[in-house]
Amino acid sequence: MGIFADRADAGRQLGLRLAYLRAQDAVVLGLPRGGVPVAFEVAAALDAPLDVIIVRKLGVPVQPELAMGAIGEDGTYALDKHAVSFMKVKQEELRAVERQERALLDARVARFRAGRTRMDLHGRVAVVVDDGIATGLTARVACSIARKLGAARVILAVPVAPADALATLTEPDEVVCLATPRQLTAVGYYYRSFSPTSDDEVVWLLDAAAERLERARSAAGNPGLDEDVQILADGVRLQGHMHLPVPAAGVVVFAHGSGSGRHSPRNRFVASTLQRAGLGTLLLDLLGPGEELDRANVFNIELLALRLTSATNWLASRPDTASCSVGFIGASTGAGAALWAAAEQGARIGAVVSRGGRPDLAGERLALVRAPTLLIVGSADHRVLELNRRAKALMRCPNRLDLVQGASHLFDEPGTLEEAAILARDWFVQYLLPGDGGRAAEGSVPA
Template identity: 45%
Template sequence: MRYENRADAGRNLARRLEHLRDTDAVVLGVPPGGVPVACEVARHLDLPLDLAAVRKLRVPWQPDLGFGALGEHGVRVLNEDIVRESGLSTAEREALEQTERAELEQRVRRWRDDRAPTPLTGRSAVLLHDAVATGAAAEAACRVARARAADRVVMAVPVGQEDALAHLRTVADEVVCPQPLHHLGSPGAWYEDFAPVTDAEITALLATMRRPGPAAGRDLSQERPSPGRAVEVPTRQVRMPALLTLPPTARAVVVFAHAGSVGRYDPRSEHVAAALHRAGLGTLLLDLLTEDEERNLHNVFDITLLARRLHAAATWLCRETGLPVNYCAADTAAGAALAAAAADEDVRAVVCVGGRPELAGPAALARVHAPTLFVVAALDTRLLGCTRLAADWMHCDHRVEVVPDATHLFTEPGTLDVVAELTRDWFTSHLARVGAPVLQGPP
């Protein structure tokens, strides 16, 4: 099985680590490639994210050949066989180690933004890497967790070399790998997208997942989003009724767009919105049409009108909150959300739940830059066909998720929970863009 990217691999691993939910575990990404994997696991299991910072030691004249790894807290792992075969002298090896340790320390300060690491004393450490070949970096990461007084060490990796995994079982308390291979080859061969992970991405992912500490006299862990307050979003023609909810220290806000006059009270939208609130996302449940306008079916299918109003709402919302804006839409508003996103590169991400995304048209769909998720009911074959058609016209990062045994309203038991989880994970995984600041909501 090939993974779509590191985030996809993380979601796959998260399902195998469900037993760690509701524990005191800390998820540790092994940089660089293990951090996006770890971020998905931490998000899915609702656990804190940190680093187990290591740096590989490579033979200078054969960079693909690693002879060991360094880690925080003075950790060092060497493959003595490779050291001997490479012909490295003791002086050369020590000089390399000194250089690489200085580089590691500099990068750790940059990644963590000079913040203290998450305490591991007496807790379980769950380490994530994107692949294990020789196992030196993974072993060093395990030893870093031990040095930080972790009570239990779990190493999880999407794909790995069997003999390296066997050695890791002597270092970690548990090793999880859905694809142990006799011959791994190039780790990138097991991913559709194995682009290098930059320092900026690592810093952004850590900042996105960072949980604010308790302020003096307040226990933020007990706070809940305030009830949604009724607002009116101005446009040139009408003022659109909406419900705005901002959790404490919201990280972004999602516009739930409906091509009708009662969408903001739709219990399905409220159910999905509640999942986003728990993930630290604000929501604006918005009606794009007034009651009078909705009576004219032409307005319901007027994608240009709906997209223009949605763009106006996003502009107003960004001005009012200072937060990144995302779109979530159903019915014909799905097409409007994509048409609006095609004209606005500031939109972070889009989720279409069923609906009619193909109504945006091929030209608009080809211009969408925002990562887009389509959530479709398996039994709604007509809309599934419309969605696949829309997806075929897109060039941006996008995915079609089919919810098994669901009809188009997702009324079957458990199906709406799946929709909420997919929507939450898509938005939270696309909060941080490379080089973009992580914004905080108003106090």
């Protein structure tokens, strides 16, 4: 069936549904291992800290995938007496399974909490996240642990769960679920990619979430530079607006196809999302006031690319941005210009994102792009989607095509622009900010 591309996609969609919690004192708690990649995206959407609640399923001895109970930290325990009776599980068999799972639980606690203190939940909103629910036993135990640790409110958030299992849950105060089938064969059936999550990935995600939150707090406490700028390019003064945290490590230059990028509400929205992640942004008008009146200039990809190169040179000339990694984000024809400029500048460009763009307009230069490139397209933008797929087939750099479900060309539908902004943010954080590279993003949408 595959309604989610992967766990990260499910987490982004779940984060949009939980946006009402952003102003509240929430802590996101992922269930290792598969629930943590989902929870990582939820925490990012809510600007909230990420922690784990460690729970182990008790499987029936002759059929381990069938749950007869669950155990968690602090001795929390749940047992499905009907399953135990129906499967004729003896008490000594039950105790043996519990001893085995308790040992594995303790090992995971030691692994995932090494060097970390457990997040204080007293008086806070605990958002318990898993990649899906089958029986609900592990979710019940996880919610009970959050309550025991002092959470004022417990919300269970999952991408998919059977309606009958959700109806039996009394432990959470609220349940948020994106898909509630009447019958659930397997959680993985609802994902196009459902590869196992490793312990190492869980540790990486916990570390990355902590770094991300620290950057956001630093940016909020130190607004840095925020001013209008001018960049001289071939005798034309390009108008721009730059936001720069202090210190700055990465700057994203916006390339808008119409030439006027500073005042685009969509660009400004995406820029604010990048800024909260600790990235600098340069919103730039690639054409002068007289030039943008000539429609032909909007499709002059070489001219727009030269203007982006001038912006990169300008950033390299400033003491506060000379050492920054530089990324491009392009919309419409600006995406073609961004990729053309990235091909010309090689290793100087750290990452490129196309949002509803025309990467095909970069032509033969697509094969020369070295910067990791993310193509974001609305699933309802059929013509542009096909052009992006053709462009992707020509690229040799690390690249990915992500669909925003239900979005048209301008991402006007509720929540779709926000999802596109989150995708762009994660890509730039991964490739432009120190300490966040080296991990390939989970899954991709096939071309």
